[in-house]
Amino acid sequence: MSLISELLKFWMMGLAIFLIVPVLGAVLPWSMARKLIHQYHSIAMTLLGRALLMQSGKNSYKLKKSTFDPKFDAERIRIKGKPRYFEDAAGLMSTFKNRSFGLVHPDRAVVLDARMPWFARRYAEMYNSGKLWDGDAIKAYFAVPEGVRELINLRDIKAITPYPGEPNWPDRIDIQTEKGQAGFNSTTTKQQLQLAMTALLGIGLMWGASQIAQSGAGSVGGSLPI
């Protein structure tokens, strides 16, 4: 028993070393820490297989394990136990550490990449300033400063998706359809009941007819004048 607890102590020490090591990257220069931290990202992505980075709240993100659902041709994640769907309508799903990876906003049922919100913001700026239209035509190109990085915010995508599908649509539609179809199911029961009653009516009519025929035959026979 003491041998097992001794070995368990060492095993846990090994686990602790594995968990502490990436934190050390904070005091190392990036050139040294880079490979170490990327290795941890790689292990995490291997665990997930597919993942979506979802904006949650105004300025924070959550990483969610994703599954491709062929039924809806969409990526499925679970939020508070409920399924949410994001369709890769524009083929923007890419990779992170060789695993499928995309960006999503919880209000829009589409997979995004880092470029789309940038264009959406520019689009909204031009639209609001009245510069989008060039005569009758949309000015259909934007200048991107080459080599200059700008941060993006996924919520900017709302500017170009005014009539979106929502990630909870399939779930909501499923619940509503189940409710709506419940009437049809009770109709089926009613129909089966009607058929049984029809059968009873048919056989009852014949029974009644046979009773009348029997009593009718007796009375006719007894009352005929000779």
Next chain:
Amino acid sequence: MSSRREVLVIVALAAAVTLGGYFVILPWLMPITVLEVLQGIALLSGIAFIPLIAWVLGPTLPSFLSEPLANLLFYLANMGLRTGVLVQRETDEYEIERVTDDLSPRSYWSRWAGARFGITFDATREAFEPMLIDKQPERVLEAMEPQDWRADGGTLVVDIDRGGRDWFASKDDVGKLLVPLGQKLAELRDVAGPLMGIEAQAEALKDHGGDTGEFGHTAMLVSQLVVFFGTMGMGYVIFF
């Protein structure tokens, strides 16, 4: 990066070195017993446990286990990262980098798993040309033919009405890329939601549809007539 976290890291490093030295390095300097070999194996297996779980089981782990574990690893790695950006490379792949310069807009800085965090992309020519449209390079090649280009005030831009309505790099002399508003934006705007709604409706009807494949009103009437006359016939046979 707060100095408090740096102190914590240094303390953790010192603790790891002390413990490692006492339990691992010191015994190695002396004759090794079987117990010590076992201890070494236990230590190594502890270090390798999570990577092994990841590589052996990987995505087959249920999400209630893999998601928290992956987020824990990201949290620890991001503590080492301090301030990072998720960069979409010109090849479309993502990578996380530590940044020291302050990118703009400042209000777009966020937090993710313990790190100050932002998302950006590499605005290079390689990022925009040649684009793959739905993984069909032939469409791109066709669209990139010289006749699809036109001069526009000294700047060459792609005629988006021909060849493919997607974005392409165009050449100018001011260090900027001109990128047309493309098909992908249009697809995002028009297609995603309603299409998924229609698919969801069809799937839900498949799952919950009541009598759609059974009786219609006419079929019900015919069935009732058949049953009615059938039972009358049976009654005739039985009672007469």
